[in-house]
Amino acid sequence: MKRFTDFAFSSCRSLLQNKELIRYLEESKFDAILTDPVIPCGVILAEHLSLPSVYFLRGIPCGLDFEATxxxxxxxYVPRGFSQFTDHMTFFQRVKNLLFDTQNLFLCDFAFEPYSKLASEFLQQDVTVQDLLRKGSVWLLRLDFVLDYPRPLMPNIIPIGGANCAHKELPQVEMHFRFLSLLPHYVFLCRRIFGFHHPGISKSGIC
Incomplete structure (x- = not known):
């Protein structure tokens, strides 16, 4: 896991230090960024390019998505990650569930502090990852309440469970790509490792 996070961070740092690529992105005049904020490189780029960002994710392990939105x-009744609780808990389970938030704070600091320093250096202002995540325009969450426990959602959070399934007839997949077709024609797609191109988008960038 550490090797993966180190690789992701070094890749992000190399991308942001690539002046030729950054200049190309600035000159391309993209209208939006579609990114997975678990690796917040696309989030940093969105702030630098002054572009609205659309987040496509399953969730952030330490609960930073709740804090940002x-x-x-x-x-x-909202079980914390790795707690193995359901939405029906006893009093003591709820207390233990609350205590999971304490370790999540340390996990967030450990996981995202390097990106906060990188963002502050790149943007030349003091920012944190949470500050940048708050500027997300739309959150596309890969969850479905058929499989996931109920939880509150904000107006800009859209559940799109099933978007990663291979079956072509899933209505959620069709809805997801219909959403992409409604996006402006110039969209910068930034995923953690892989990107994809949709026929309804005439120009896309991938990181």
């Missing part, structure tokens, strides 16, 4: 996250 200011979404209610009651420990009484």
């Amino acid at each position: 200011q979404c209610p996250n009651p420990p009484s």
Whole structure:
């Protein structure tokens, strides 16, 4: 896991230090960025390019997505990651569920502090990853309440469970690509490792 995170961070740093690529992105006049914010390189680029960002993710392990969107996250019925609880908990399970937030704070600091320093250096202003995530325009969450426990959602959070399934007839997949076809024609697609191109988008960039 550490090798992967080190590789992701070094790749992000190399991308941001590539002046030729950054200049190309600035001159291309993209209209939006579609990115997975778990590796927040696309989030940093969106701020630098002054572009609206659309997040495509399953969730951020330490709960930073809740903090960034200011979404209610009651420990009484929203089980924390790796707690193995359900949405029906006893009193002591709820207390233990609440205590999971403490370790999440340390996990967030450990995982995203290097990116906060990198973003501050690149943007030449003091920022944190959470500050940048708050500027996300739309959050496309790969969850479905048929399989996931109920939880509050903010107005700009759209559940698109099934978008990663291979079956072509899934209505969620069709809805997802219909959403992409409604995006402006110049969209910069930034994924953690892989990108994709949709026929409805005439120009796309990938990182």
